[in-house]
Amino acid sequence: MIFVFLISGLFIGWSLGANDTGNIFGAAVATRMIRFKQAALIAAIFISLGAVIEGSGPSATLGRLGSVDALGGAFTVALAAAMAILVIVRLGIPVSISQTIVGALIGWNFFAGRLTDVNWLLTIASSWVTAFVVSAGVAALLFYVFRVWINNSKRHLLEQDMLVRYSLVFFGAIGAYFLGANNIANAVGVFVPVTPFKDLPIGSLFVVSGVQQLYIVGAGSLVLGIYTFSRRVMGTVGKDLFQLSPVTALVALLAETIVLFLFTSRALQRVLLLLGVPPIPLVPISSTQVMVGAVIGIGLAKGGKNIRYNVLGKVSLAWVAAPAMAFLFAFVALFVTQNVFELQVNRPLYYTVDKAAVLEIERRGIDSKNLAFVNLRSFDTERSLYKELVLDDAYDPKTAKEIVHICEKHPLLVNLELLKKRGLDRRLNEQQLAALERLDERKFQRKWKFHQALAEDESWQLREPPQSQADKDFNAGIQGDLDILYSVFYNPPEDKR
């Protein structure tokens, strides 16, 4: 059943393979610089590598936007995103799967009554515009460099051709790697919190985690897309849409690769942090729009003639229309899935402002005076409690969110056997396991209570406040492990209240 759910994600993966590979190798194949078979093989290898090795950065970002906690929900969200893609592409608008996924995730948040992290939503939305503009700028700059090189080069035309050809292959491979890394989140990212795969030990050397296996399956769907449909797309992208020469194709490809790298590389993010420069958010961006941006950049560098300015209008329309349509589709589809097919699309969590919660709120130094009007009340959704808390500016949004988190009832039953059965115990070190063992069979009503109990052992303590990037990475690791434990030990009550 789980794998049936995954099909909608794999469908997205398939269309990514078919469409986005076209953006990278389209011009090279259409200008006959590379044969389709070569392009498909290179794309298949490097997209898979990128997805498995570096796919978790953008996935984590999407995870922050909405953590779909039920398989039925993940399936419906992915399906809604795919349907929105189909409709918008049919309208001839260059669109990105990441835009529809974001819209669908917000649709899920809305349907399930969860809060959407508005800051992250703005970060993601602004990165679409930024990626498009940066791509145009980088392409224009590269175009000037290439113009000087081509027009003044004393290299033979045939040697130049060979250099361009190998560069197209080389940068195409890098582009495919970052495409896999950046966009795998779109295909299977929503399934990360509910991955059906168990950790797989390969000998005694290393373990392929469930999430990595999910990425491998996702990469497989991308490869299928490349081999079944990308040939036609490459022809369209390379000739009808852009009409690039091999050299301008290389310029556009380089620009696309650079932009994909900027928005995908965790290594670059660490370097920027070390330098004290604000890091670029790791978000899935649209390779189609980055390509359109690059071509417009080249057109502007050529003097601004022959640019189809209506494409600009379509791209900006896609920034709004794609998420909006996906939001609507997701909302309707979730309603149908839940009420017609009677599938669970989200975990039934509830939020109670009881004595334990109030004590914790006070312990964290938050004024509890304003809680009088919600005291001892229970709420079905995050949003309903949040609304009460921010009413009349009783609390600022950040504090209100913290209170919501404290009040969340998430029944847990520590079950070490279940953890071992799923192979997830390999993620933890001996000291962490020993700490868990001490809590075996114990029940907790709230996540933070469970963490507090665990944090009595040093191995589960967060480094607060984090002093360095290493501290932040360490905390993110602990938080990731905790999220897995919350998911595995979730113990739904017989009666809701």
Added chain:
Amino acid sequence: MALVLKTTKFVESQIDTFLDVVSDSALLFQLGMEDYLAERNHQFEERLNLIRENERKADDLRVAIERYLYERTLIPENRGDVLAILENTDEVVDNIKDTLMQFSIEMPVIPRDLDDLWMQTTRSSVAAVEQLVYAVRSFFRDLSAVNNYIHKVYFFEREADHIGEKLRRQIFGLQIDLALKSQLRWFALHIEQISDFAQAVCDRLSIYTIKRQL
């Protein structure tokens, strides 16, 4: 990678050899013309044979280059342009051979008074071909220099037309048979035509250069 580099270098050398053949043929044409006017008939025939051989070599090279470009899908974007340049340049060699062969067949009697203008026209046409060879070489190796050579081709073509006209006027001013006048005019026009062929290649070359520039 190494194999492709080897093929690329080989095709490059084939193109260079082809252009050497074109240049040699033009120079041989000038020497042949000098021999003909000085009535060194044996030497003239030797030059003609060399040009015939060059013409065959140019054809073979052109076909080989075409085959390599298509079989190895080299320069797919510029392939058509390069082949057009090579084919049109090859026609210049064909024209040189045909003209000189016609001398060998008809053996026109050229009055001594015409020698100077006759050679001037020949030298201008040959210079146009030589500049064409420079222009084509630059198309492959140094785009920025192409227009400079194309300009020179146009200059020598105009010069050949200008002196050729003088030559034809002088031919018809001579007290000789009309049939001989007509024959000499035909030969003079053929010598001028060599530079016209060179100019026709340059017309295309200038467009292809714009296409190649970014």
